[in-house]
Amino acid sequence: MTDDTADATTAATARLLGLRASIDNIDAALIFLLAERFRCTKQVGVLKAEHGMPASDPNREEQQIARLRRLSAEADLDPEFAEKWFNFVVAEVIRHHTAEAERD
Template identity: 55%
Template sequence: MPEDTTAEQAAPEDLWRLRRSIDNIDTALVAMLAERFRVTREVGQLKARHRLEAVDVAREEAKVARLRENAARAGLDEDFAEEFIRRVMAEVVRQHRIIAEEG
């Protein structure tokens, strides 16, 4: 990690408090993603056992639409939210295909 610059060292306590909050939120996001992938691995195992496709396009599109609505209500950029969830879903599909090949 780079050393603090002089400006950062002189930053007011409020800035440090906010940065600590951001760090805590980032830690929670990683934990939530890890839990999401734990659950989706279980889904992948079920799909493999029942010889279901790794991708459910209808569900993915419904999920994206719902996420865009949630993002708009939360004041987040809908395109960013969609890009994020599509990246997550792509990783899930990749994992499901690996599970199916191993199973």
């Protein structure tokens, strides 16, 4: 291996480590944001259970999907991915809301 190749490899490794550190920070932020989101949706679930409201709100979900698809397009993120993510999260939220309603 030449000195130039070794220098390029060292630089690439340093860049890789920096990118991975950024990814780790973003992942941590996402986890804390999701936790905050679920704290809010838990309150929604309690409110719905107290007032006999359904766990699911299809109209709200459709509006949110449209909104998130627009936002993801603006952010250069695949709107299909954003919708899949949202549907995954909503399924978990509805599961929590249903469990909360069954406790009462």
